Amino acid sequence: MILLLNTFIKARYKRFHQRQQLQDWQVQQVDKHLAWVCRHSPYYRALQGAKLDQFPIMNKQQMMANFDQLNTCGLEQAQLFECAINAEKKRHFSDSTIGDITVGLSSGTSGQRGLFLASPQERQIWAGNILGKLLPSLITKHRIALVLRANSPLYGTVNKGPIQFCYIDITLPIEVWMKQLDAFQPSLLIGSAQALQLCALYTGKYSQKAIQPQRIISGAEVLTPADKHWLQQKFNCPIHEIYQCTEGFLGCTDQQGQMRWNEDIVLIEKHWLNAEKTHYSPIITDFRRRTQPVIRYQLDDIIVAKQDSGIFEAIGAIAGRCGDCLSLLGQGRQKGCKVPVLPDLIYRAITLKIDEHCDYKISQLADDCIEIAAEPTYHQRIQQALSELFAQQNVLPVTFMFAPKPVWQAANKQRRVINLCGS
Template identity: 60%
Template sequence: MIPLLRQFAFARYHRFASREQLLSWQNRQLERHLKWVCEHSPFYQSLRNQPLAAFPVMNKALMMAHLDAINTRGLKTEQLMSVALNAEQSRRFEQSVVNGVTVGLSSGTSGQRGLFLADPYEKQLWAGNILGKLLPGLWQKHRIALALRANSPLYKSVAKGPIQFFYADLNQPHDVWIRALDRFQPTLLIGSAQALQFCAMYSGTFGEPKMSPARIISGAEVLTPVDRALIEQAFSGELHEVYQCTEGFLACTDAQKQMRWNQDIVHIEKHWLNPEKTHYSPIITDFRRRTQPIIRYQLDDVIAAQHDDAPFEPLGAIAGRCGDCLRIGEERAQTVILPDLIYRAVTLAIAERVDYRITQTSSQCLTIEALPSFHDRIRDALSGLLQNLGAGAVRFEYAPPPDWNPMNKQRRVVNLCEF
C-alpha cells in the first residue's frame, strides 16, 4: 500500500482505547525515531541512546542557525532560503524544490522567517493525515480550495483521484481570488481566519454564485469568537479548525468540533506560562519527520489548557502568541495579560461584530484600533479586565480600524514593547 493510503487509513480509522494505550504506542514511535535521527543528523549524533528529555529545546532561531547540521540530507540553508524566496517572489511555488526536497517558508510573524523541508515520502504522509482527518466524506468528488499566503508542492500532494485542488493566491486583489474561488465552488475550503472573513463578506458579490462549501477549515491564525461568528453566519457549512504551521500538522477539531492534538503524529510537552497552569506554550516532537527533524521544538503560541479522558488530549484554544501577551507596569511589578482574555472581554462587552486591534506601545499605554463608535466600550472592557487582574492604570490612545491584508497574519492583540 502506498504511504498516502496507509496513512489515510490510519488517521481516519485507527482508534486508541485509552490515553494510556496511545502514550505507550507513542513512546515506541519516539524511541525508534530518535534512534534513526541520531544516526543520520550530525547535530544529534552525540545524543545517541539518550531519552527525549536529554535533547535540547529548540526554537526558530536555533533551528535556522543549525539547519545545515540538523537536516539529514546534507542540504545548505543558504541555498534552501534562496530557492524558497525566489519561489515566493515569483509565485512559482512548483520550483521550491532542492534535490527532491520540498522547501517552504514561514510567514515570519515572530520576526524571523523559518524553513520547512519535506521529501516525497513525508509529503505523502502529510497528505494522508490531512485527508484522513479533514475530508468530509469518502464517496463523493471533492474540490479542495486553499486560501493561504503561499502555495507549495506539499499542498498539491493532496490532489489525488477524485480530488480537485485549487490554490487562491492572496497576493492578488481580493476581488480576483474570491471570484476564482466562487467559480471553483469548493466542497472543502481551507484558509486563514482573515481569508475566510474576506470570503464571508465578499463571496457572491463579483458576478459568480456564492460559495457553499460542505466544510470550512480555519488555520494559520487565531480564530476569535468575532471571526467565527461572521464566517458561520455567512456559510451554512461546518466550521472546523486546524493547528498547522511550519513545524507540522499539530492539531485539528474532531467530529464534535473539539480541537485535539494529533498525538498519532506529534508528542507534546507543556511549558507552563502561569502558576495556575491554565496556559502553556507547546514543545513538540514530530516522530514522522526525518528530513528536518522537529525534536523538542518550543512554539511561541499560547495554548489554553483543557482536560478530559479521551485518548487525544484537547486544547482549550489557540490564544495567540507568547510575544503578544500584554505586560502592564514596570518590569519588577508587571501584570501579564494573555491574548485570549482580551478576546473574551471584548466579545462579552460588545454583542455585534466589531473589527479591532489592541496594541501595547509602552508599559502603560494601549492603542485601540476600531470604529470610533466602539472605542469607549472596548476601553471600558479593557479597563474592567485590568482592574480584575490587579494591573496598574494605563493610558488609552485611539485609531481607526486596522487595514487588514490577507498576505499578513491577522493579530488582534499585539505587543510592540521590548522589555
C-alpha cells in the same frame, strides 16, 4: 501512493482504545525516531542512546542557527532560502524544490523566517493525515480550495483521484482571487481566520454565484468564538480548525467538533506559563519528520489547557499571535471603498525585502496613515515593501510615520500588524 493510503486509513479510523495505550505507543515511536535521527543528523549525533528528556529544547532561532547540521540531507540554509524566496517572488511554487525535497518558507510573524523541508515520503504521510482527519465524507468527490499567501508542491500532494485542489493566491487584488474562488465553488474551504472572513464578505460580489462550502477549516491565525459564530451564520456549515505551521500538522478539530492534538504524529510536552497550570506553551516532538527533525521544539503560542475523556488530548484554545487586518482607502475600481490588507501579506512583503532578522511593528493610525516601528536602518526598506504591496492591492498612497524599534512586554500579546483606527 501506498504510503498515503496506509497513512489515511490509520488517521481516519480509531486505533487506540485507551489513552495509556496511545502513550505507550508514542514512547516506542519516539525512541525509534530518536535513534534514526541521531544516526543521520550531525547536530544530534552525540546524543545517540539518549532519552527524549535529555535532548535540548529547540526554538526557531536555534534551529535556523544550526540548520545545516540539523537536517539529515546535507542541505545548506542559504541555498534553501534562495530557492524558497525565488519561488515566492516569481509565484512559481513548483520551483520550490531541491532535488526531491520540497522547501517551504514561513511568513515571518516572529520577525525571523523559518524553513520547512519535506521528502516525497513525508509529503505522502502529510497528505494521508490531512485527508484522513479533515475530509467530511469518503463517498463523495471533494473540491478543496486553499486560500493562503503561498502555494507549495506539498499541497498538491492531496490532488488525487476524487479530490480536486485549487490554490487561491491572496497576494492578488481581492476582486481577482474572489472571482477565482467563486468560479471554483469549493466543497471544502481552507484559509486563515481573516481570509475566511473576507470570503464571507466578498463572495458573489464580483461574480454570478457565491460559494457554498460543505465545511470550512480555519488555520494559521486565532479563530475567536465570535468570528466562528459569524462564519457559521454566513456559510451555514460546520467550522473546523487546523493547527498547521512550519513545525508540522499539530492538531485539528475532530468529528465531534473538539480541537485535539494530533498525538499519532506529535508528542506534546508542556511549558506551563502560570502556577495554576491553565496556560502553556507546547514543546513539540514530531516522530514522523526525518528530513528536518523537530525534536523538543518550543512554540511561542499560548495554549489554553483542557481535560476531557478523549484519547487524544483536547486543546482548550490557541491564544496565539493574531495581527489586525488593515483597512485602507481603495482607488480605481475600489474607489470609495475600504480595501482590507491581510497581515500575512504584510509579513510576506517585509520578509521578501529584508534578508536578515528584523524586529518591527506596523500600526494603522488612520485611514491614510501607517506607522513603522523598527530600527531606523530598516525604515526605508519597510516603507518601500509596504508601498509596493499597497499599490498591488489597489489602495491609495498612505502617509508613513516612523518610530523606534518596538519594545515588547511579555505579559501582552505581540502583534506585528495592528489596526488602531477602528476601521
